Amino acid sequence: AEARSMESLEKQLICPICLEMFSKPVVILPCQHNLCRKCANDVFQASNPLWQSRGSSAVPSGGRFRCPSCRHEVVLDRHGVYGLQRNLLVENIIDIYKQESARPLHNKAEQHLMCEEHEDERINIYCLRCEAPTCSLCKVFGAHKDCEVAPLPAVYQRQKSELSDGIALLVAGNDRIQAIITQMEEICHTIEENSRRQKQHVGLRFDALYGILEERKKELLQSIATEQEAKLQRVRGLIRQYGDHLEASSKLVESAIQAMEEPQMAVYLQHSKELLKKITDMSKASMSSRPEPGYENMDHFSINVDYVAEMLRTIEFQTGA
Numbered sequence: 108a109e110a111r112s113m114e115s116l117e118k119q120l121i122c123p124i125c126l127e128m129f130s131k132p133v134v135i136l137p138c139q140h141n142l143c144r145k146c147a148n149d150v151f152q153a154s155n156p157l158w159q160s161r162g163s164s165a166v167p168s169g170g171r172f173r174c175p176s177c178r179h180e181v182v183l184d185r186h187g188v189y190g191l192q193r194n195l196l197v198e199n200i201i202d203i204y205k206q207e208s209a210r211p212l213h214n215k216a217e218q219h220l221m222c223e224e225h226e227d228e229r230i231n232i233y234c235l236r237c238e239a240p241t242c243s244l245c246k247v248f249g250a251h252k253d254c255e256v257a258p259l260p261a262v263y264q265r266q267k268s269e270l271s272d273g274i275a276l277l278v279a280g281n282d283r284i285q286a287i288i289t290q291m292e293e294i295c296h297t298i299e300e301n302s303r304r305q306k307q308h309v310g311l312r313f314d315a316l317y318g319i320l321e322e323r324k325k326e327l328l329q330s331i332a333t334e335q336e337a338k339l340q341r342v343r344g345l346i347r348q349y350g351d352h353l354e355a356s357s358k359l360v361e362s363a364i365q366a367m368e369e370p371q372m373a374v375y376l377q378h379s380k381e382l383l384k385k386i387t388d389m390s391k392a393s394m395s396s397r398p399e400p401g402y403e404n405m406d407h408f409s410i411n412v413d414y415v416a417e418m419l420r421t422i423e424f425q426t427g428a
Contacts, residue, residue: 116200116204117204120197120200120201120204122141122142122143122146123140123142123175123176123274124142124143124146124147124149124150124175124271124274124275124278125143125145125146125267125271125274126267126270126271126274127143127267127271128201128204129141129142129143129197129198129201130143130144130145131198131201132144132193132198133193133194133197133198133201134147134188134191134192134193134194135191135192135193135194135197136174136179136181136191137179137181138174138176138177138179138181140174140176140177140179141194141197142175144188144189144191144193146271146275147188147191148187148188149275150172150175150275150278150279150282151170151172151183151187151188153172153275153276153278153279153282154170154171154172154173154278154279154282154283154286155170155171155172170183170187171183171282172278172279172282173278173281173282173285175274175278178281180285220240221242222241222242222244222245224242224244224245224249224250225242225244225245225249228242228243228244228245229242230242230259231243231258231259232246232256232257232258232259233256233257233258233259233262233263234246234251234254234255234256235254235255235256235257235262236251236254236255237250237251237254240259241256316419327408327410330408331405331408334405334408335405338398338402338403341398342398342402345396345397345398348396349394352392352394355389356389359382359385359386359389362382362385363382363386366378366379366382
């Protein structure tokens with residue numbers, strides 16, 4: 108039970124980047140996950156290749172990377188990784204653990220790894236040609252006697268380092284990909300915003316054209332209405348003039364008929380001269396004023412908008428800068 112507890116504690120003290128026990132100083136990320144400061148700096152440098160170091164004379168700017176444990180985005184100020192808070196609790200736990208266990212990490216597991224061919228022999232070397240761990244007897248007498256071997260710790264440390272570098276590269280690559288995705292999402296947002304602004308601009312331009320057309324239409328319709336009113340006033344004035352003449356002539360006819368029925372000659376002659384004069388004046392009255400032929404025609408107000416319509420159809424976006 109104690110061994111299982113120690114093994115569980117070991118797992119909690121493993122850095123997700125180098126896969127080794129946290130080395131001092133241990134930094135705590137905003138998401139509460141821990142990293143070796145060196146590993147955090149390696150990931151940060153890989154994700155921000157243009158970031159200036161602390162010793163640079165220029166004022167450095169901040170940067171960002173993603174936590175390898177939860178992918179939470181970590182935003183750093185101009186101090187970079189050195190601006191992160193140290194996790195003193197984890198460092199103290201590591202000190203206590205090292206005091207309780209004098210053996211390196213994973214030694215307990217390694218002491219039980221025995222050779223399948225030679226059950227009493229521990230696996231302590233690595234066959235470089237077969238790429239497999241083996242024991243000394245396999246190298247001297249067994250299947251790996253003609254192979255080149257190397258000490259297991261050396262190969263272990265080398266591959267552990269390679270795996271750590273690979274993890275750092277993958278994490279940095281993921282951060283770069285995420286940065287590209289974020290940039291493209293910002294581009295999409297900018298495209299939508301620019302499109303909205305240009306749609307509004309085009310709409311305003313066409314609204315201005317609609318306004319010009321509407322104003323011009325009102326002006327032309329008003330010209331037609333003005334001439335219509337002038338012509339109607341003239342013709343209606345002539346109608347009233349002819350009506351008045353007709354009414355007066357009709358009354359004069361009635362008076363003349365009544366005079367024709369007068370039986371007494373003296374009475375008739377007293378009024379006949381004046382009546383004859385009125386008839387003569389009425390018959391001589393000039394009633395020749397009338398609209399000229401085609402006066403009612405309004406065709407001269409016709410317009411040709413074909414060229415304007417064709418011009419409107421050719422409206423296109425400007426291509427010049």
